[in-house]
Amino acid sequence: MLLTVDAGNLWNAAREGLLAPVTSTALEANIPAHLRDPENRWFGLAVRARTIMYSTARVKPSDLSTYEALGDPKWKGRLCLRTSSNLYNQSLLASLIKQYGEPATEKMVRGWIANAPTYINGDTQILEAIAAGRCDGGITNTYYLARLVSNDPSFAVAPFWPDQNAGGVHVNVSGAGITAHATNKAQALALLEYLSTPEAQAILAGASFEYPAHPGVPAHDLLKKWGTFKAQTAGVAAAGEFQAAAVKLADRAGYR
Ligand SMILES: [Fe+2]
Known part of the structure; x- marks a missing residue:
C-alpha cells in the first residue's frame, strides 16, 4: 500500500x-x-483545507473575501506565503486553474505577487509569523493551525473560508x-x-x-469551532491534472 x-x-x-x-x-x-x-x-x-489565515488582532473577517482579493493593494507588504515550489501551493494553483481557468488564476497570482509577500517555507512558520506580527495574513493548511491552537488556545490566528460565493475553499x-x-x-x-x-x-x-x-x-x-464551509467539489484529482500548468503559471507570474 x-x-x-x-x-x-x-x-x-x-x-x-x-x-x-x-x-x-x-x-x-x-x-x-x-x-x-x-x-x-x-x-x-x-x-485538509488550504485556506486564508489571518491575525485576529489586526484583521477583521470582513476585510477578507476570496483568494483573489489577497491581491488587493490593501494587502501590500502584509502577506506571508510559501514559495511556488511547495507542492501544497502547486495543488492550490492547480485546483484554481480547474475552477476558474488559467487567465483568471494567473491574474490572481499576479495580484498576490504585486503585494510583495514575505516568503516563508513552512506552514507552521507562516502561522507563527502572523501571530508574531511579521505579517497579517497568509495561506496554510488547516491542521497546522489546529496543532498550534491545541497547544495554546490563545494563539491569535484564525481561518477564513474564501470563495464561498464561487468555487469554494x-x-x-x-x-x-x-x-x-x-x-x-x-x-x-x-x-x-x-x-x-x-x-x-x-x-x-x-x-x-x-x-x-x-x-x-x-x-x-x-x-x-471554525464552522462549516463550502469546499471545492471539482475533484482533488485536479491537483495532478493541472500540476504542470500550475508550475508554469507561477513561473510566468513571477511567483518565486
Ligand atoms: Fe503537511
Whole structure:
C-alpha cells in the first residue's frame, strides 16, 4: 500500500503505474467521488483545507473575501506565503486553474505577487509569523493551525473560508492506494477499506486534525469551532491534472 499526503502525489503515482485499480463497494460508499481517483486507484482518507489565515488582532473577517482579493493593494507588504515550489501551493494553483481557468488564476497570482509577500517555507512558520506580527495574513493548511491552537488556545490566528460565493475553499487529501505489485492485495484492500470506516475515520482525523473524508463522521471539536464551509467539489484529482500548468503559471507570474 502507498499511503501519502496530497492528491498531486497520489495522482503522479497512479500515472506512473504504481497503483492498481480497486473494485470496492465499501470504499465507493464511504469516500465521496470528488475525494478519490476517477479510476479508483487511490482514495482520500482525510481532508485538509488550504485556506486564508489571518491575525485576529489586526484583521477583521470582513476585510477578507476570496483568494483573489489577497491581491488587493490593501494587502501590500502584509502577506506571508510559501514559495511556488511547495507542492501544497502547486495543488492550490492547480485546483484554481480547474475552477476558474488559467487567465483568471494567473491574474490572481499576479495580484498576490504585486503585494510583495514575505516568503516563508513552512506552514507552521507562516502561522507563527502572523501571530508574531511579521505579517497579517497568509495561506496554510488547516491542521497546522489546529496543532498550534491545541497547544495554546490563545494563539491569535484564525481561518477564513474564501470563495464561498464561487468555487469554494481549496481542499486536498491524504490518502492511499494499493501498489500494482503488492503481493498481499486482499489484505491491503481489507486495510484500505477499514481506514474508510467511520470507526477508523474518527481515529485518523482525531490524530491529525484533518477533516474526515467520510461525510458521516463528525470533525474534531477544535475544527467544529471554525464552522462549516463550502469546499471545492471539482475533484482533488485536479491537483495532478493541472500540476504542470500550475508550475508554469507561477513561473510566468513571477511567483518565486
Ligand atoms: Fe503537511
